[in-house]
Amino acid sequence: MSNVLVISAHPDDEILGCGGTLIKHSANGDKVYQLFVSDGESSRDIKKSQVKKLINKRKQCAKKSGAIIGAIETYFLDYPDNKLDEVPLLLIIKSIEKIIKKVSPEIIYTHCAQDLNIDHQIVHRAVITACRPLPGKSIKEIYCYEVLSSTEWGLSESQNSFNPNFFVDISKYFKQKLEALKMYKDELKPFPHPRSLEGIRVLGNYRGMNSGFKYAEAFSVKRILK
Numbered sequence: 001m002s003n004v005l006v007i008s009a010h011p012d013d014e015i016l017g018c019g020g021t022l023i024k025h026s027a028n029g030d031k032v033y034q035l036f037v038s039d040g041e042s043s044r045d046i047k048k049s050q051v052k053k054l055i056n057k058r059k060q061c062a063k064k065s066g067a068i069i070g071a072i073e074t075y076f077l078d079y080p081d082n083k084l085d086e087v088p089l090l091l092i093i094k095s096i097e098k099i100i101k102k103v104s105p106e107i108i109y110t111h112c113a114q115d116l117n118i119d120h121q122i123v124h125r126a127v128i129t130a131c132r133p134l135p136g137k138s139i140k141e142i143y144c145y146e147v148l149s150s151t152e153w154g155l156s157e158s159q160n161s162f163n164p165n166f167f168v169d170i171s172k173y174f175k176q177k178l179e180a181l182k183m184y185k186d187e188l189k190p191f192p193h194p195r196s197l198e199g200i201r202v203l204g205n206y207r208g209m210n211s212g213f214k215y216a217e218a219f220s221v222k223r224i225l226k
């Protein structure tokens with residue numbers, strides 16, 4: 001049994017990136033914890049009171065979707081949406097370290113460095129720093145996931161693009177992943193937007209084709225300690 005911590009910039013990234021894998025962890029008896037760094041809503045051009053309501057609603061969505069994937073705890077850091085570049089990196093790192101200390105995870109899932117979204121980039125950077133392999137640390141494995149409409153829209157040149165080398169068969173859990181995603185229905189767009197139910201199915205099938213499964217999630221391995 002392992003403790004698994006998924007660290008995402010915004011509520012919905014965790015399901016897009018590794019929802020099926022997290023459900024699989026829960027099914028195997030692992031303890032799944034989710035941590036969100038930004039509120040995912042405060043960059044919208046609307047009244048402050050309205051923003052507060054949206055942030056609370058998004059948190060409820062994260063908890064509901066967390067219940068579907070079997071998450072036993074959900075943490076929010078409440079940093080501003082799409083503005084993590086205005087927060088001192090050290091502050092973000094320290095906040096993440098606090099949760100890591102609490103949860104003692106062996107396995108970490110987080111964003112890859114290549115994403116277009118600035119919050120995703122910064123969360124990746126902060127997580128890699130917070131997870132540095134110091135003696136006595138619990139973390140043994142770090143995997144980076146892809147997020148539709150951010151990873152494939154990234155600015156990186158081809159040699160730096162997302163090149164997955166770790167695939168998880170989620171065929172048995174794909175339906176449940178979609179159920180979890182439907183909790184974030186305000187974030188879903190009509191196809192051919194990548195962040196549509198159809199887009200998510202296409203990526204699941206494509207990553208499955210990459211790896212000989214019906215549906216898969218793809219990761220780049222950042223570090224494994226054995």
Ligand SMILES: [Zn+2]
Pocket residue numbers: 009010013117120147
């Ligand atoms: Zn995001």
